[in-house]
Amino acid sequence: MADKTEAATSPWTETKPTALLVLADGTVIEGKGLGATGSVAAEVCFNTALTGYQEILTDPSYAGQIVTFTFPHIGNIGTNAEDAEDLNPAARAGAVGAIFKADVTAPSNWRSAGHLTEWLKKRGIIAMTGIDTRALTALIRDKGAPNAVIAHSPDGIFDVEALKEKARAWHGLVDLDLAKDVTSGQSSAWDETPWVWNEGFGNQGETWMHVVAVDFGVKRNILRLLAGLGAKVTVVPAKSSADDILALKPDGIFLSNGPGDPAATGEYAVPALKTLLETGIPIFGICLGHQILALALGGQTVKMHQGHHGANHPVKDHTTGKVEIVSMNHGFAVDRNSLPQGVEETHVSLFDGSNCGIALAGKPVFSVQYHPEASPGPQDSHYLFRRFADAIRARKDEMAPA
Known part of the structure; x- marks a missing residue:
């Protein structure tokens, strides 16, 4: 192994860098470190959102990734316990690295409970x-999302050659099943409802439907929106079998978002889902859940050049003709050309024309690539949860005794 060396002092600063981003091609980018120390290999992506950095960094879909924020001022609103999206904060599921342009300043927001640096x-x-x-x-x-290592050493001493080798050796996200690392360890109930101004989150009252949510890396606000519509929500691990899920007697089945390569997660998720599709129970998927559904229906997924990460993506809903401004976070996509007959494309990205939604013709089964639970300003996509609830209600009415 190479000897440890001090990183060269940047000509643009008076002090030596305390953080490095080392790309797999050998490029070394210098900066000022904060947060945790050490080094980690991951894929580098960029996110164009202006707000919501805490939700972004705690989204389990970002496992195995370093997020570059294109908005320069990150951290001004501080942090708080309410804005975390991962189901189990102690597990630290989410992004492993973050890159900012400007230094983090003191928080200035009435909801702040702590400084971003300490968080x-x-x-x-x-x-x-x-x-x-x-x-x-x-x-x-231009070149696609690179594999890299982000390193933070307060003394500015780095083994640069070792970091380059670590970046080159990292396998990347293709063929990587990360859902198994971020999923729930056991089944659990959820009863928290959406946040209300000046009141905070609520607690569920009466329920009229039972939704089983398969947790590939689920976000909290998805569960809140389901609970807010009157659903008793049971969260189950990603590797739950069809028999495990059906034993809970669900009225609807939800397939959550999550990280990694859907083809890898699909090795165990697709067989279970194929059995569930035969039951006629309404099924709704988001993000990785969308991709898993496409695979179960006979489609294929592909790795994207740079992925979609942001809160300002325009998507057209072919079923209504409307355009939604949505939040996205995915590096894989469903190949629309692989969709078999009977699987309809319902949504499409107006940025690059990629697939953003599918539905099984004549069945209460649908999914979207983006995150309808997020509220990047408007709440354009919350109707999808109501569509799911309506499908459940219709089936319950159909099966009710005459």
């Missing part, structure tokens, strides 16, 4: 500032 340290997220995020974003756009 990053507690979460185990390695971060860096002082980066030309516009140039890094352009690199990702």
Whole structure:
């Protein structure tokens, strides 16, 4: 192994860098470190959202990724316990690294309960500032999302050659099943309802339907919206069998978002889902759940060049003709050309024309690639949860004794 060396002092700063981003091609980008110390290999992506950095960094779909924020001022609103999206904060499921342009300033928001720097340290997220995020974003756009290592050493001493080798050796997200690492360890009930201004989150009252949510890396607000519509929600692990799920007597089955390669997760998720599809129970999928559903119906998924990560993506719903502004976070996509007869494309990205939704003709089975539970300003996509509830209600009415 190479001897440890001090990173060269950047000509643009008076002090030596305390953080490095080392790309698999050998490129070394210097910055100022914050958050956790050490180094971690992951894929680098960029996110164009202006707000919601805490929700982004705690989204389990970002496992195995380093998030570059294109908006320069991250951290101004601080952090709080309410904005976490991972189901089990102690497991620290979510992004492993973060890259910011400007230094994190003191929080200035009435909901803040802590500084972002300390929160990053507690979460185990390695971060860096002082980066030309516009140039890094352009690199990702042109060359694709690179494998890299992000490293933070307060003394500025790095084994640069070892970091380069670590970046080159990382296998990447293709063929990687990360859902098994972020899923729930056991089944659990959920009864928290959506946040209300000046009141906070609520607690569920009476329920009229039972939804079993298969947790591939589920976000909290998805479960809140289901509970808010009157669903008794049971969360089950990603590897739950069809028999396990059916034993719970669900009125509807939800397939959650999650990280990694859907083809890898599909090795155990697809066989179970194929059995569930035969029951006629309404099924709704989001993100990875959308991709798993497509695989179970005979489609295929592909790795994207740079992925979709942001809160300003325009998507057209072919079923209504409307355009929604949505939140996205995915590096894999459903190949529309692989969809078999009987599987309809319902939504499409207006950025690049990629598939963003499917439905099984004549059946209460549908899914979307984006995140309808997110509220990136408007709440354009919450109707999908009501569509799912309506499908459940219709089936319950159909099966009710005459």
